[in-house]
Amino acid sequence: EAGVAQSPRYKIIEKRQSVAFWCNPISGHATLYWYQQILGQGPKLLIQFQNNGVVDDSQLPKDRFSAERLKGVDSTLKIQPAKLEDSAVYLCASxxxxxxxxxxxxxxxxxxxxxx
Amino acid sequence: QQPVQSPQAVILREGEDAVINCSSSKALYSVHWYRQKHGEAPVFLMILLKGGEQKGHEKISASFNEKKQQSSLYLTASQLSYSGTYFCGTETGGNKLVFGAGTILRVKS
Known part of the structure; x- marks a missing residue:
C-alpha cells in the first residue's frame, strides 16, 4: 500500500513570496489533515478535510494560508505572502x-x- | 489546549525501561502516541480509546486513565531503535488531534 505522498520535500523562498505544497493521501482515505511543525514542537493542526469539505480550519491563518481538496483526493496548501515565522515542516496526514x-x-x- | 508531556527528555542504556506521561485538562475521547525520528514523519505507535479499547503495536504498551485524563507509554527493554521524539496527541472527538511538545528519548549502547 502506497503511503501519503508530499511534494516538494524542501523549499526555500524569500519573505513575501508565495509557495504551494501538494499532498496525495492513501487511496480511499476520506480525511486529510495539514499540520505545521515548528522545530522543537509537536505538529499543530492547520486544516482538516472530510472528502472535499472543510471540517476544521480554526487554526489556519486565513489572511495568508489557503487550502483546497477539490475532488476529495489530493490537496494543495498555499501560503501567500510568506513570513519568516512560517519556516517549518508542513506535514500532511490521512x-x-x-x-x-x-x-x-x-x-x-x-x-x-x-x-x- | 496542548497536553503536557513528561519528562521532556530521557537518556537510557539499552535494556532499560522508561515511562512517558501525557496529561490533559480536557475530557478525552482518545489518546494517540507517535514516534518521530529526526527529519522523518511521525510514525503511529498506539491509540487508546475511552472505554478501554486499544489499537497499536503488540510490542508497545500504554495506559489511559479516563478519570484523570492521563496516559502513559511504557517502553521496556529499550533498544537503540527506540531513540526519537515521542508525541502524544489528544482527541476530544472528530479525529482532531492536539499534540504535546514531545519527549526526547535517547538510547545509548
Missing part, C-alpha cells in the same frame, strides 16, 4: 474513517519550508 474518532493518522514525509 485517515480512513471520517466520523466518530479514534482513527489512526498516517503521515507523509513533510515539506521543509525555509523563509529567508
Amino acid at each position: 485517515s480512513l474513517v471520517s466520523s466518530g474518532g479514534g482513527d489512526e493518522q498516517f503521515f507523509g514525509p513533510g515539506t521543509r519550508l525555509t523563509v529567508l
